[in-house]
Amino acid sequence: MSQPRISSTRSKVVALTGAAALVGTALLTTTPASAIPGNAHCGSEAGNNTNAFVNHAQLTKKLQQIEQTTGGTVDVEAAGYSNQGREIYQARVGHGDTVILVESQIHGNENHGTEALLNLLPEWGGNTPAAQALREEVTIVAIPRLNVDGGEHDTRQNHMSWDEVVEDFPQLAGAEPAWNYRSSVPGFDTNRDFNPDLDYVPTPEDFPGSSAGIGWYLTPESQTVREVYRDLEQEFDTVDYFVDLHNQWNCYVVEGTGDYTPLSISARFIADPTEFGDWPKFDYDASRRANVAVYDALQGQGNSGFGDVTLYPQDTNLPGTALGSFALRGSATVLFESSSQTQYDGSKGNGKLTKQIETGLDGLVDAVADGSINTLDPDDYEDIPNRTFPSGD
Ligand SMILES: [Zn+2]
Numbered sequence: 001m002s003q004p005r006i007s008s009t010r011s012k013v014v015a016l017t018g019a020a021a022l023v024g025t026a027l028l029t030t031t032p033a034s035a036i037p038g039n040a041h042c043g044s045e046a047g048n049n050t051n052a053f054v055n056h057a058q059l060t061k062k063l064q065q066i067e068q069t070t071g072g073t074v075d076v077e078a079a080g081y082s083n084q085g086r087e088i089y090q091a092r093v094g095h096g097d098t099v100i101l102v103e104s105q106i107h108g109n110e111n112h113g114t115e116a117l118l119n120l121l122p123e124w125g126g127n128t129p130a131a132q133a134l135r136e137e138v139t140i141v142a143i144p145r146l147n148v149d150g151g152e153h154d155t156r157q158n159h160m161s162w163d164e165v166v167e168d169f170p171q172l173a174g175a176e177p178a179w180n181y182r183s184s185v186p187g188f189d190t191n192r193d194f195n196p197d198l199d200y201v202p203t204p205e206d207f208p209g210s211s212a213g214i215g216w217y218l219t220p221e222s223q224t225v226r227e228v229y230r231d232l233e234q235e236f237d238t239v240d241y242f243v244d245l246h247n248q249w250n251c252y253v254v255e256g257t258g259d260y261t262p263l264s265i266s267a268r269f270i271a272d273p274t275e276f277g278d279w280p281k282f283d284y285d286a287s288r289r290a291n292v293a294v295y296d297a298l299q300g301q302g303n304s305g306f307g308d309v310t311l312y313p314q315d316t317n318l319p320g321t322a323l324g325s326f327a328l329r330g331s332a333t334v335l336f337e338s339s340s341q342t343q344y345d346g347s348k349g350n351g352k353l354t355k356q357i358e359t360g361l362d363g364l365v366d367a368v369a370d371g372s373i374n375t376l377d378p379d380d381y382e383d384i385p386n387r388t389f390p391s392g393d
Contacts, residue, residue: 050154052350053111054118056086059145062118063089070125073135079143080224083160086148088224091117093124093142094135098368099236101331102361103143103225103322104245106191108150108157109341112350113245116357117144124365137369141232146221147190157187158221165218175204178218179211180320191244192320193222196276196328198230214276215320225322233329238281241290241368242331244323245357250340252310255386259308262349263298263356264387266312266335267291269324276319281330288378290332290364295384296376297363298356309360310387312337336360 054062067076070093079090104113124131124140145151149159162177177183180192193215202216209215217223232239254261267287273279298309312335318324327333338353367373 050111053115053151056145056148056152059089059114059118059148059151060087063091063121063144066091066118066121066125070122074121074125079228081220082147082149083158083164083220084149084152086152088146088148088221089144090228091121091142091144092139093121094137094139096135096137096139096369097236098137098240099139099141099232100241100243100365100368101141101143101229101232101239101326102243102245103146105145105151106147106221106244106322107189107246107341108147108153108155110156110245110247110338111145111151112247112338112340112353113336113357114145114151115350115354116245116361117142119354120358120362123362134365134369138365139236140365141228143225143228146225149221150187150190155185155187156189157182157185158190158219159185159187160219161186169202169218172202172204172207175207177208178216179208180215188219190219190221191322192318193217193219194226194320194322194325196279196319196325198226198329209320211320212317213320214325222322229326229329239326239329239331241334241364242323242326243290243334243336243361243364244321245336245361246338247341248312248337248339251390252339252387253390254308254310255388257308257385258390260339261308261310261387262339262353263308263360264310264312264335264337265291265294265360265384266314266316266337267333267381268314269316269318269321269333269335270327271317273328276328279328279330282328283330283332284327285378286332287327287334288381289373289376290334291384292376292378292380293364293367293373294334294336294360295381297367298360300363309384311381311384312387314386334364 063076066074074091074093076091078087080088082088104117147158150157162181166172180189195214217226229239252261253259273282295309299307323333323335336357
């Protein structure tokens with residue numbers, strides 16, 4: 001692996017323009033505690049099985065192997081460092097004019113996307129004619145396991161105290177800690193720490209903020225993604241696609257059928273883009289087409305069990321997420337919410353859950369590479385079934 005481009009950034013944040021946080025009503029969908037089964041597959045397998053997934057040392061080794069076996073076609077480097085000093089890796093493959101940025105595991109207990117990327121990267125970097133043709137058309141930049149500290153400790157949050165934030169941003173001394181800070185970890189839901197203004201500087205008036213407001217780039221993890229994104233914008237003008245790989249509760253069903261849904265997807269994170277200033281490149285239809293490409297790829301699996309893809313709740317307004325902020329900047333955005341987080345699930349379903357991410361993500365990449373994504377009808381997005389709680393059990 002090459003030397004890190006960006007050194008640990010605890011003191012590197014540059015002050016430029018400020019922006020007032022917009023406060024509104026939180027519309028986060030939460031899972032009723034009573035609905036969460038104690039174990040996996042809605043009651044059939046023990047949870048808290050993190051051994052099924054690579055740890056940081058194994059992730060490092062796997063990425064090194066991928067770089068070596070592809071002869072450097074997949075280029076791996078440390079894009080930054082976590083608050084506890086672990087490498088945050090970036091893997092880049094392809095040299096096409098269209099760029100696809102994919103991030104996994106911003107929530108540390110959501111592992112399947114990382115495993116999927118570790119399977120896809122050697123394919124994208126392979127010697128097959130299809131892989132070579134793909135690399136002519138697209139540039140894929142993957143950040144497998146952004147939240148490396150959360151991954152190591154099996155927590156949703158990163159690992160950083162409010163005191164450390166104040167050390168980095170002395171102007172926040174005396175401010176109320178951010179709403180997405182959990183002192184018991186201590187750490188932040190890093191996926192509420194984003195802001196469409198990449199030069200935003202935290203100001204005390206913007207705290208504690210809310211789910212409907214913008215974030216602050218307080219954490220080294222979100223700062224690392226910001227710098228990767230900024231560099232890609234400078235190189236490509238627009239970061240064409242941004243995909244964020246997550247996991248959700250493991251027992252959602254397809255509305256109206258009761259059938260288990262192994263995956264929810266979404267294009268929608270911003271209720272009204274004009275609420276957050278002037279973002280002329282915001283393109284909801286491009287996001288909807290990207291989601292339709294994912295959906296179509298999974299529907300193409302026939303009766304294999306991958307077909308029951310649903311929409312994540314559409315009544316969201318989440319400008320502080322990476323997806324929300326980057327959608328405002330003009331990226332077509334796709335959320336993957338695979339069934340299961342480590343506290344719910346064991347290992348039985350892991351292979352299938354990982355494979356469905358590979359299939360959906362690869363379908364998107366192929367549709368971008370061959371241009372077929374431009375022929376998709378964004379309105380087909382509205383026909384994807386909704387997700388709901390199971391009833392009666
Ligand atoms: Zn998540």
